[in-house]
Amino acid sequence: MSGSVWLDQSFTVFKSSEVTSMKRTVSVTVNGVAHQNEVEPRLLLVHYIRDVLGLTGTHIGCETSICGACTVILDGQSVKSCTMFAVQADGANVTTIEGMAANGDLHPVQEGFWEQHGLQCGYCTPGMIMAAAQILERNPDPTEADIRHGLEGNLCRCTGYQHIVEAVQNAARRMKGESATGD
Amino acid sequence: MAKYVGQRIKRTEDPRLIQGLGHYVDDIKLPDTLHVAFLRSMYAHARIKSIDTSEASHAPRVVAVYTGADVAGKIGSVPCAGALPGLKIPNYTVLATDHVTFVGHPIAAVVATDKYAARDAIDLIMVDYEELPVVVDVEEAAKGAPLVYEEYGDNIAYTLTSGEGDIEAALAGADHVLKQRIVHQRLIPIAMEGRGVLARYYPGEKELTIWTSTQIPHLARTQLAIMLGVPENKVRVIAPEVGGGFGSKLNVYAEEGLVSWISMQLGKPVKWIEGRRENIQATIHGRGQVGYIEVGCNNDGTITGLRYNVFADMGAYLQLLTPAIPTLTGLMLSGCYKIPAIQMNVTAVFTNKMSTDAYRGAGRPEATQVIERAADLIAAHLGMDPVDVRRKNFPEPDEFPFKTATGLFYDSGNYQGALDKALGMADYKKMREDQKKAREQGRVVGVGVSTYVEICAIGPSQATPAGGWESATVRIEPTGKVTILTGASPHGQGQETSFAQLAADELGVDLNDVTVIHGDTSIVQYGIGTFGSRGTAVGGTAVFNALQKLKEKATELAAHLLGADASSVAFKEGRFSVEAAMAAAGGNGDAGTEAPAPKSVSIQEVALAAHVAHQIPPGFEPGLSATNFFEPANFTFPFGTHIVQVEIDRETGQIDIQRYVAVDDCGKVLNPMLVDGQVHGGIVQSIGQALYEEAVYDDQGQLVTGTLMDYAIPKAAMIPWLELDRTETPSPVNPMGVKGVGEAGTIGATPAIVGAIVDALSPFGVRHLDMPIKPENVWRIISAQA
Numbered sequence: 001m002s003g004s005v006w007l008d009q010s011f012t013v014f015k016s017s018e019v020t021s022m023k024r025t026v027s028v029t030v031n032g033v034a035h036q037n038e039v040e041p042r043l044l045l046v047h048y049i050r051d052v053l054g055l056t057g058t059h060i061g062c063e064t065s066i067c068g069a070c071t072v073i074l075d076g077q078s079v080k081s082c083t084m085f086a087v088q089a090d091g092a093n094v095t096t097i098e099g100m101a102a103n104g105d106l107h108p109v110q111e112g113f114w115e116q117h118g119l120q121c122g123y124c125t126p127g128m129i130m131a132a133a134q135i136l137e138r139n140p141d142p143t144e145a146d147i148r149h150g151l152e153g154n155l156c157r158c159t160g161y162q163h164i165v166e167a168v169q170n171a172a173r174r175m176k177g178e179s180a181t182g183d
Numbered sequence: 184m185a186k187y188v189g190q191r192i193k194r195t196e197d198p199r200l201i202q203g204l205g206h207y208v209d210d211i212k213l214p215d216t217l218h219v220a221f222l223r224s225m226y227a228h229a230r231i232k233s234i235d236t237s238e239a240s241h242a243p244r245v246v247a248v249y250t251g252a253d254v255a256g257k258i259g260s261v262p263c264a265g266a267l268p269g270l271k272i273p274n275y276t277v278l279a280t281d282h283v284t285f286v287g288h289p290i291a292a293v294v295a296t297d298k299y300a301a302r303d304a305i306d307l308i309m310v311d312y313e314e315l316p317v318v319v320d321v322e323e324a325a326k327g328a329p330l331v332y333e334e335y336g337d338n339i340a341y342t343l344t345s346g347e348g349d350i351e352a353a354l355a356g357a358d359h360v361l362k363q364r365i366v367h368q369r370l371i372p373i374a375m376e377g378r379g380v381l382a383r384y385y386p387g388e389k390e391l392t393i394w395t396s397t398q399i400p401h402l403a404r405t406q407l408a409i410m411l412g413v414p415e416n417k418v419r420v421i422a423p424e425v426g427g428g429f430g431s432k433l434n435v436y437a438e439e440g441l442v443s444w445i446s447m448q449l450g451k452p453v454k455w456i457e458g459r460r461e462n463i464q465a466t467i468h469g470r471g472q473v474g475y476i477e478v479g480c481n482n483d484g485t486i487t488g489l490r491y492n493v494f495a496d497m498g499a500y501l502q503l504l505t506p507a508i509p510t511l512t513g514l515m516l517s518g519c520y521k522i523p524a525i526q527m528n529v530t531a532v533f534t535n536k537m538s539t540d541a542y543r544g545a546g547r548p549e550a551t552q553v554i555e556r557a558a559d560l561i562a563a564h565l566g567m568d569p570v571d572v573r574r575k576n577f578p579e580p581d582e583f584p585f586k587t588a589t590g591l592f593y594d595s596g597n598y599q600g601a602l603d604k605a606l607g608m609a610d611y612k613k614m615r616e617d618q619k620k621a622r623e624q625g626r627v628v629g630v631g632v633s634t635y636v637e638i639c640a641i642g643p644s645q646a647t648p649a650g651g652w653e654s655a656t657v658r659i660e661p662t663g664k665v666t667i668l669t670g671a672s673p674h675g676q677g678q679e680t681s682f683a684q685l686a687a688d689e690l691g692v693d694l695n696d697v698t699v700i701h702g703d704t705s706i707v708q709y710g711i712g713t714f715g716s717r718g719t720a721v722g723g724t725a726v727f728n729a730l731q732k733l734k735e736k737a738t739e740l741a742a743h744l745l746g747a748d749a750s751s752v753a754f755k756e757g758r759f760s761v762e763a764a765m766a767a768a769g770g771n772g773d774a775g776t777e778a779p780a781p782k783s784v785s786i787q788e789v790a791l792a793a794h795v796a797h798q799i800p801p802g803f804e805p806g807l808s809a810t811n812f813f814e815p816a817n818f819t820f821p822f823g824t825h826i827v828q829v830e831i832d833r834e835t836g837q838i839d840i841q842r843y844v845a846v847d848d849c850g851k852v853l854n855p856m857l858v859d860g861q862v863h864g865g866i867v868q869s870i871g872q873a874l875y876e877e878a879v880y881d882d883q884g885q886l887v888t889g890t891l892m893d894y895a896i897p898k899a900a901m902i903p904w905l906e907l908d909r910t911e912t913p914s915p916v917n918p919m920g921v922k923g924v925g926e927a928g929t930i931g932a933t934p935a936i937v938g939a940i941v942d943a944l945s946p947f948g949v950r951h952l953d954m955p956i957k958p959e960n961v962w963r964i965i966s967a968q969a
Contacts, residue, residue: 059376063458100202114194119201121426122426156899157868160864
């Protein structure tokens, strides 16, 4: 089967002007707030979050699902919002970095990153924190290897990861109600 | 012990960053912003016969399309600060006109009301290319064909010989001369935030504001003002939150000039945010040297001389510091050894690739790799322990300042001290015993040692293209809050915290009462920026000096308020008080019938009095601020020892770093947690260079490693636990004794990793391996002998 036949049968090619006229409605709850917007079907979830909702804490680092700077929690699962369309999030419940602190209190993972110097430039940090929160939700007592494995979808170029590993360990202790310093 | 300085203080930057509340360029939203997308060359070398933008211009939501012809003569060229004799600087226009010389070379810019529309319209531009022969390999390029620039007649940007001593005699008289070809592969910096520019021009005020992700806001302002023909005092450059740089943002880029110019043309804010693919193609690369080592040594391991003939890959254009990078290699070839004669011969070469420039370490990792590999080659040749070769050639601590044959004076050092500490931490003797046992069991185990020195605190102005000083203003506001304006431009290093620590201790105020402002040329006095491990050693010293000036001024006013002579006023923990003797004498001075002067006054009260100015001594300048421009007398030379133990899987060639021990000496430490963070990050970038990273162009100049799926920066699970410690040898170059640490990891680490792998494979006859050392290469070596 030639590529062109397959393409012709499977896809309809739109000109960009037509795409823009085909807006869809999405309803997404982000950090507990319900939103409804008309968006282009091709609008990436990360652009919806950043540009439509104005929540710029979620960053874009690679556009290929490698770096994880855009990680958010969608219906309980960490996802890379740069490789998902906003329309795919229709009806979903999304938590971004801005939704992590509650009532003025930092999330334990945020506390851990601050305490252990788990960030330098801060660009990967929101995604790291979202991924780390997911790791701890699945495994409250991860080993160093568990943490490193769990963070494989998130790149950091500044810290060399060691302080990030310690930040997640620190957060694990906080979430178990132990002394954060491990004393 | 100081309350803040030297302590592990949590960063004041972090609360905004961990909540996603920081503002990087793309987080700044201005109404009516237009968005730019670039069409970039898909060929490494081609003539542009024609460009047709008509369809793109009429695409939905497109506002304008610009090509090289549209901007020719209207925007100055991309600047290069090189000043080497005979240097050829190609004219790097912000958009190519008829000649593209690397994949990613910008050809046209589309401006649209949203970024999707801009990107769509890029595909509607028709370019008729005539492909030209491509030259990719640096040694091929040096031979002269094909030519990147016909008009030059060759591909040589410059040649340079540096070093001192009689190298011919040194090599001729040596018991042994060892030779080795060495490749320092091209690397891609990959700051997690790519570049980004937002420009806004107010035609009434004639003010241009440029938010750009840069390490050098003031230098960028000067250069952009020149490029755009706008008075420098009408240009405001703001480096907002900057998501990493590693040298890649120590530059002035075509896109910064062009996006600003477009904003001036259209009268609206204009934004361009670099995609990762663009970042990999068109933001500067690092390293890229192919060299030939000749090292002479005597039978006892004494190094007699070192020659390094190197082909340095410039890429197609010279960015800001491109030609300067190999000169830094030349300066540091002596490593931490006494070498009587050193010579470097540089052939700097144009190729059809992106420009190289400063990537973390910038020429010094190459030097360390050269001299440390040379030391290992000597050890292997003479059957000596690599530690003994190093120790044999160290200068003693009392030989500092130590003059090298590369023309430097190392400020201070105790190389033996750092080595001994690292050997102790690693239990080196046991490592070697374990290695012997492991080999008997058929396992492939190796140990590598690197003793490095680096050149930091760049630098004295005489040794830099323009201005090696740094500036700081410290002022106390009427409410007692302390503001520091620093010319440094931190972007992750944490100087909002460490500079605040300095001020809090010196002024006796709470850390949270200090704010550090940087990266805004309309707020901060002229500064140089953050690179070359200079932030704290030069910028921090300027803060320290300004604090001393500020205290002098405050003391003068406090004395007046206390009715005492300044010489009798003591300052401690935020309060000025008259010393006991003066207090006993009464101390109401010439206040006459007024109430007796207080015995002490807080610095906040002094600050208020300085602004209210009702009660100031004659001739006292109201306000309370002080500025220092600190010009360092020398570079600083941090050093250390890294020890690595690896085990290699015979079946797969997989390299497992089992131990990583590092002892670094960066002089006086302001915040040990931040220093550890810098060392960790640098070592991991070195692990990337040693094992994973390489910018690969194919023979047609296509960038094969064009995304993060192909260019392998280390992930968390690829990194071992790093065991760190420090020695602390103060620098005499600045009053705090700070040396700098930003690049230590990338300079000191690769030779230890490579050395360990070569050591592991030495039973297979291996004496040297070039980076990145991949499992496949290792497997081939092992299987060839199996």
